[in-house]
Amino acid sequence: MNNQQSQPGVDLVQPGVDLEEGRQVSEVAADIAIVGGGIAGCWLLRLLSNSGYRVILFEQEELGCDQTLASQGMIHGGLKYALGGTLNGSSEAIAGMPRRWRRCLAGDDDVDLQGLPLLADTYHMFAQRSTLGRLTTFFASKALRGRVSRLDSEQWPSEFTGFNGVVYDLNDFVVDVPALLSHLVSGLEHCTYRQRIDANNLMATPNGYQVKAGDTTYNVGTLVSCAGNGSRELINTLGLNDLQTQSRPLKQVVVRPKHGVKLNAHCVTGVTSNEPRLTITSYGQGTDLVWYVGGLLATTGVDRSDAEQIAFARRELAHCVPWLDWTGADYSTLDVDRAEPYQGGGVRPDEAYVTKIGNFIQCFPTKLTLAPDLGDRVLSELPPASTNLPSLPPNQQTVDVGHFRW
Numbered sequence: 001m002n003n004q005q006s007q008p009g010v011d012l013v014q015p016g017v018d019l020e021e022g023r024q025v026s027e028v029a030a031d032i033a034i035v036g037g038g039i040a041g042c043w044l045l046r047l048l049s050n051s052g053y054r055v056i057l058f059e060q061e062e063l064g065c066d067q068t069l070a071s072q073g074m075i076h077g078g079l080k081y082a083l084g085g086t087l088n089g090s091s092e093a094i095a096g097m098p099r100r101w102r103r104c105l106a107g108d109d110d111v112d113l114q115g116l117p118l119l120a121d122t123y124h125m126f127a128q129r130s131t132l133g134r135l136t137t138f139f140a141s142k143a144l145r146g147r148v149s150r151l152d153s154e155q156w157p158s159e160f161t162g163f164n165g166v167v168y169d170l171n172d173f174v175v176d177v178p179a180l181l182s183h184l185v186s187g188l189e190h191c192t193y194r195q196r197i198d199a200n201n202l203m204a205t206p207n208g209y210q211v212k213a214g215d216t217t218y219n220v221g222t223l224v225s226c227a228g229n230g231s232r233e234l235i236n237t238l239g240l241n242d243l244q245t246q247s248r249p250l251k252q253v254v255v256r257p258k259h260g261v262k263l264n265a266h267c268v269t270g271v272t273s274n275e276p277r278l279t280i281t282s283y284g285q286g287t288d289l290v291w292y293v294g295g296l297l298a299t300t301g302v303d304r305s306d307a308e309q310i311a312f313a314r315r316e317l318a319h320c321v322p323w324l325d326w327t328g329a330d331y332s333t334l335d336v337d338r339a340e341p342y343q344g345g346g347v348r349p350d351e352a353y354v355t356k357i358g359n360f361i362q363c364f365p366t367k368l369t370l371a372p373d374l375g376d377r378v379l380s381e382l383p384p385a386s387t388n389l390p391s392l393p394p395n396q397q398t399v400d401v402g403h404f405r406w
């Protein structure tokens, strides 16, 4: 696959001199270069390295810095896509994912996540009484057994004390996203490289691709784009214009309440569309407590100014979570685009997306939850790993994990 043939025990790092610059340069052979260090890139770095591939990941900023660290970190089984009262492609493609992640957490899958802290081990759904209509019957139906269960009020967690309505337990959970990324790259830090990849340093070769980073030239068999919102530009650079992408914006709301109560739950009070009214995840505690709020609020929020979105969020929280005191809460907004394969009509894709053109693979997980599915699809597209390639040498430009975007 690579133009350098490997021999046991022979180091494939080849020093030379850059004739234009007069600097010492090295050539390194690897199976795969990943562009982009969000969940897709970090998951693949771990999975493919475990599977015997030599992989180098290029990230222009920090790991997770775009969509991944703006996400709510929910590993979910798609029930939120079935709020129209029927199971559909979106809800079913994802249904097995919480179980799959729990296998990873137990160390029983391709990617070992043992020891990864969870921010919430269960996720809830709540609605004010008598606003659910026929959804009450749907949630109790056989088709949803094991995915959603109604809690008796004495089983409610303490954050619902004072609420007058119905509370459900979902088999979803919330991961600590920065910890997840750290976990995935742990021990592989030397396989990450802080470098933007563009026409200045990327070249197609007869056997794959050549990427120049610092004084090193990486010769790789396969280039895997996990560049999220940077994918369009990368695709254009490579002239693969038939690959179509879409971008779907959100206006999330970040709330810093004074009441000190954490909540991880969908609000479906009076829900009329196939999306929760509010999707809430909580971080930190005391004066550092943050409620990060998405759902329909964030989807429709793209048509509001920041000030309008904040005013709307205040009203929504006062109406949907009236048992908590919102006095003194601080509000801000976060705009973020979701990068996806083109679907037509701007609709949400159901599955992880992987497509291969020659030695190039484009990936969109489309949801954090679908990272294991993405991994399966990429593995099935790859040629066998090269044998006897040495480990990648250390580099001075390894990439740090970023921080939550709020």
Ligand SMILES: Cc1cc2nc3c(=O)[nH]c(=O)nc-3n(C[C@H](O)[C@H](O)[C@H](O)COP(=O)(O)OP(=O)(O)OC[C@H]3O[C@@H](n4cnc5c(N)ncnc54)[C@H](O)[C@@H]3O)c2cc1C
Binding pocket: 035, 036, 037, 038, 039, 040, 041, 058, 059, 060, 061, 062, 063, 064, 065, 066, 067, 068, 069, 070, 071, 072, 073, 074, 075, 076, 195, 196, 197, 198, 226, 227, 228, 229, 230, 231, 234, 250, 252, 294, 336, 337, 338, 363, 364, 365, 366, 367, 368, 369, 370
């Ligand atoms: C507000 C929000 C909430 C969400 N909540 C959830 C949730 O709770 N559960 C869920 O399952 N999913 C959720 N999602 C979806 C999920 O976050 C995304 O599907 C996922 O994070 C996409 O990961 P990614 O690795 O493809 O992209 P990204 O995380 O965007 O990573 C792409 C990376 O590529 C880098 N890059 C781009 N161009 C280049 C280049 N030329 N050279 C080098 N590096 C480059 C970028 O810097 C970036 O770090 C949410 C999304 C949003 C926006």
